[in-house]
Amino acid sequence: MFSKIGLAISFSPTGKALVKESLRLQKVFNSRLALIHIGERNSESEELLFKTIDEAGANRNNIELIWGEGDPATAIIKAGKEAGIDLLVAGALEKENMLKFYFGSVARKIMREFPSSSLILKSPSLEPVPFKKFFITADYSSRCEKTIRAAFQFALKENAEEFTIIRDFYMPGLTAAIGENKTYDELSSLIDQMKYDEEEKMKLFVNELNLKGLEIKIVCVYGKEGWEDSNYARNNNADIFAVTGPEKKMRFLDRLFPHEIEFSFEALPANLLIIK
């Protein structure tokens, strides 16, 4: 499924845990592993990196080491692309401060711009365990179909206990559309009816995918697209929240008026799996 995993690593306190998580994923996917470090390569930095690898219990000879220089995010993306990484693992804070978020931190830039899939771990563990609760946000597009399939394969490999597909939808201007003549109960029943219709449609969609081996739960929620689904995953203690990578380049305006996937970038609801 993923033939080469890359880990973006710095000398942060979570470095060792990230290596351990990546080693586990390497086994799950039976793939190769590369460590990407951005910074000056000298004996001191090499020693530090080797120490992290050794402490994580990894065999140095089974790991490819990639060094790069320059702006960390740009250099990681470039190195990952050149090395043919198809799943980039990185650690990230659940939430950045406002300035960092608007002007871009390393992890957020990777989430937005890395051309292949990525897995952003918000609290990597020194004793990693399989992910058990998978939540996937979905619409009916072909790109989303790919995300569901990838997440499903991942969940099967992890022997996951829960696989929930969330369809969130929103109708801007709904209150204006129904006008002054409807009561709140009527508005609620209208939303319930729409939720029911969406759920039926999503069931048809999932049926068409013919996925077997794990029970699939479908949930429809009404509210701001991107926020409702990530919030649902957060409230249900998801281990993995899988999303489809942005179709176009996300810019400053997308952060100022967040929509869809930007809500998950703004505050990670769980470990974020971005499928591209």
Place this chain on the structure above:
Amino acid sequence: MQLTAEHITTFILSISIMLLFAKVLGEIFSKLKQPAIVGEIVAGILLGPTVFGMISPDTFQWLFPQQGVIKIALDSFTTIAVILLLLISGLDVDLSIVLSQGKKAISTSFMGLVVPFILGFAVSYLFPQLMGIGEDGSKFVFALFMGTALSISALPVIAKTLMDLNIFKTRLGFIIIAAAMLNDLFGWLIFSIILGLMGANTHGFTFEQTLFFTITFVLLVLSIGKKIINKMIPLIQTKISFPGGILNFILILGFLGAAFTEFIGIHAIFGAFIVGIAIGDSVHLKENTRQIIHQFVSNIFAPLFFVSIGLRVNFIANFDIVIVLTILVLAFTGKVIGCGFGAYWSGLNKNESLVVGFGMNSRGAMEIILGILALQAGLIHEEVFVGLVIMALFTSISSAPFMSYFLKEKDRTKFRNLLQERFVIFTNENEKEKVIGKLVEVASKELKLEREVILKEVMSREKNLPTGIANYLAIPHAKIKIKEPFVAIAINKRGVNFDAADELPCKLIILLLTPENNNEIQLQLLSEIAAKFRNKEQVEKLLELPNASKLCGELKIMDEKGNS
């Protein structure tokens, strides 16, 4: 000047009468499937100088005096009303939708602003006599206003029309809504700048200062302000009594925004509108909060405002057919062509673009608000105002029929439009493979694709999961290399096993082929077809029909009943 007991009595009486007439006529028009606002304006015309003032001028003058303290009190009330109307309009605007809809919404909105603006400006500037304006210095600002007036849209009317036509939740619906939101934002911004340009402010700022304050205000409220509001709303909704606390919070912020923009020399409504956008953007704002504030404004303040319009202007004395026709022609041409081309250039087909064009043509309440403010500011005279009101009402009422016409013509994602007699066959097979084979033959001939190619796709889907639904219905389907969906129907009275949920043999077999890489169309048609045949007795009746013509006719009747 002070309000005496007599003044207060008259004031309260006049408000009660305005509310009573507005509600009764608003309800009557709603029952006639017309916007309530039309009824409310008609109520104003009946109560105003046009009718009541003609019949009984003294009583009219006593109840609705045109000067003095009661007039001031009424004007204050309607000013509050218009501020609240713009506040709730702002609540409905969701700029993130514009971003998610991307190029299509931006192109539609941009062209929907620019083309009507240029057309309105050019005609008003070059031929001011058509609008009853002299060749004096004021024609430049007047022309600017006319450009803006023609380029604005009315989100509430548009949203309601989309809902009535059942296209709110479609790709086209989202493009129209997003474009209208962007259109509103820029329309009101331009109008506010025109008011600034006129020197309408009384606080001594220059035009450049007003412009600077306006832009700074917009940027601050929609960035930092929006973030702070988003943090405060959940606190208010949980810690303070609901819904009182949150309603208070929205009104306080709205009025503060309004006061600020009035202070810097642009109208108060703009501040309320921008604050409304910032509040409405919050992910924490509950849908019932929106509903409560909508009810509060739409049932009390909006009717008073719309009735007050009829009280101000004599619609018969100020009716000028040349002005009305000029405004109507400019409004239709500018908006339909502008938005239509914008949508077309962004990749929609001709019919879809026309639907977008007519959808964006509704002006509704926003135009009337714009008109009344311009009238108060001395930008336009009463004949032009009457023309704008008529245009606002006519564009709002005519939008749905035009959209409906173009939607019906070519919407190939609806079962009804895919139905053709020559695609209906009557078979008597005992195996599903054979029925599917016959249906595939029909498809192969029509689509000019190899029979085996289609059959392979349909059968492979069938093997994954049988397509029997229930009530004798089966929908074998596949995604293949075609541009538009295709439907063929087999009536097989003998019944074949498609593993339907109710275990009944399938007699009504509908082959559905859809373009590959378009899951949405397939799902839409699958759910539409499955929903259409939920009634077992109805399916049994269909199975008894003797020929394709009768069957298609009956299916179309069922479709119309289902939509009504």
